[in-house]
Amino acid sequence: MQRYPLYIGGAFRDPAGGEWFETENPYTLEPWAQIARGTAADVEAAVAAAQQAFESGWGRSKPAYRAGLLRALADRLEQAAADLAQVETRDNGKLIAETGGQTRYLPAWFRYYAGLAENLEGRVIPIDKPDVTVYTRPEPLGVIGAITPWNSPLMLATWKLAPALAAGNTVVLKPSEFTSASSIELARIFDQVGFPPGVFNVVTGFGGEVGVPLVAHPQVAKVAFTGGEAGGRGVYKAAAERLIPATLELGGKSPNIVFADADIDQAVKGVIAGIFAATGQTCLAGSRVLVEDSIHDAFVERLVAFAGRARLGDPADLATQVGPVTTRPQYDKILSYIDIARAEGARCVLGGGPAPHPAGGKGLFVQPTIFADVRNDMRIAREEVFGPVMSILRFKDQADAVRIANDSDYGLAAGVWTQNLRRALDMSDALAAGTVWVNTYRAVSYLAPFGGYKASGIGRENGAEALSAYTQTKTVWLSTAAEQPDPFVMR
Incomplete structure (x- = not known):
């Protein structure tokens, strides 16, 4: 039986608590792999690694550098698509025709956001005040906590990873406890491509033991969640307590x-x-x-x-x-x-x-x-x-x-x-x-924003809109005036 460990700080490691749990093949109902049962200690280690990677260079890395790694990742994913589809079908029972279609499509997301990373621009504002130049610059948020469901693990992880990494964030991914194997296989590909340690981390386990401490962690700057309405409400409440943004893609009755x-x-x-x-x-x-x-x-x-x-x-x-x-x-x-x-x-x-x-x-x-x-x-x-x-x-x-x-x-x-x-x-x-x-149904693309109204969620994934959701805007005022105006009056 295969074992799938955690991936933290560029290394595969056993869970801090030393516990593992089995994942079943939904077609045979037979266990086929053991998954690391992560704990709050593992979340702490993963977020620390992600924060270190962000502060030590990834957050200020050149867009062309990030784009190059994303394109290399896309190339490697293309080679591994068939194997990834088999793992996902074995783990969640989805048709191989669909998992294969999804895994073959994943490289397009990383290539698209690689291009957007190289075109992530601010603007110069024609300000209404003399002797001042004002410009904006988009900057990454920091560590992103990403939580994905069991129905399309790799596809829905990619919807978060590609724009988050392109913008210069680091990520800690918590996949569903029912379908964690493909996320660790994805981590192996990240490792092979050569992403700096800590840029991408995977902590597997259960919601209360991994998901809750991830969302509540003081160094997590944003949460991206796909799942049920009840889980989404809990995530949103925890994010609101810490005043951090959240993207939520929840249920539907379409x-x-x-x-x-x-x-x-x-x-x-x-x-x-x-x-x-x-x-x-x-x-x-x-x-x-x-x-x-x-x-x-x-x-x-x-x-x-x-x-x-x-x-x-x-x-x-x-x-x-x-x-x-x-x-x-x-x-x-x-x-x-x-x-x-x-x-x-x-x-x-x-x-x-x-x-x-x-x-x-x-x-x-x-x-x-x-x-x-x-x-x-x-x-x-x-x-x-x-x-x-x-x-x-x-x-x-x-x-x-x-x-x-x-x-x-x-x-x-x-x-x-x-x-x-x-x-x-x-x-x-x-x-x-x-x-x-x-006159069609159930079509998605990396180019087209996706998200819900009302109880179906907040924010959008895919398209250029998703990239902006993983950035924050800094405004810079540069004065060229020879003298400062009256300091007691707002300029």
Whole structure:
């Protein structure tokens, strides 16, 4: 059984408490690796190493130097993409087709932010006062505490690492205790590339033992968190106590809206992609499907027929379309919400329970499940399930669709399916969501900002916006006046 230690100050080390825990393959339910159980002492060591690296040069290093290392990292990631995908699939049960696509895409983030690092500029301000030159300069914040979930560990870590490092910050990463292995594999690549010790650190372990002391540490200058709403509230409260910034990417209950004029076959595929891809274990899942009355019955019939053919099985097999649920607590939660939906009066038209084990698998499989006759006041329509469970709601017209879609505590994403350009633009304006996809769903890019409205989070990842979130602005006033003005009067 493989062991994954901590990575602190440029060295792989055993946890201070000497304890390890096992990580399971969600498909076989068999342990395959041991993970270091970090402690507050390990967090202290990691933050100290990160602060030392920041103060001793990384924070004031030349952008071209940082960009060169980021590009070298991208090259090495490209070579390791297939191996990283296998580790991630083994650890969290996500389809190899998806983990492979993600790991092959990661280098683009580091190359993009390498370019932005070399173009991170201040400005000269044409100030309204005589004999003064004023300019600004963006500066890094310091040590970043990054906390990532179990559904897409490397992708979501990269969304934080690339802009943070490009801006000149150092990072202490705390991955989910369920899926830590790929983060340590990433640390090996950082080590091979030759980043200065302490620039990137990984402390694995449990939230209360590692995450809490990381967020509370007095030398952590910002927290970047992706996870559930409850965890996000705790992180935000701790950050507020210390008056430090936080980027939070939290849950969603995203509407995927199908109008009568949509290309129905394409809309069916898009709706399927929005919820059953990644076994529904994604914050941007289009779990509320809004269908116009006039096509409702025909659309549901076609949707059920398509989803009913989904192939469940080994996530390491490219032919598999739906893999296992990653964790036992999540599996139990999904099944409980299926029971809740039935109790509320929703009509199950597909699935509705545990799935038989595919050949060779012992994992936690849930049938792709579709509920019809769902009202927007039902819990199944309002609370994040984070699993392969779809709710279908009817709407009468465009105004009704907007009303139902926006009647939610969340606002991470939304989808619109229509061939009417005016409607597409009007809906994009009216929907209270950080991302609106029109005639597509679940597409992301390093170029496009991503984040939520309302309870779905604060701040944006990706795009140029993310880089600015990891900097602070210094304003410099340079006087060339021969004499100082009246010292008792504000200039």
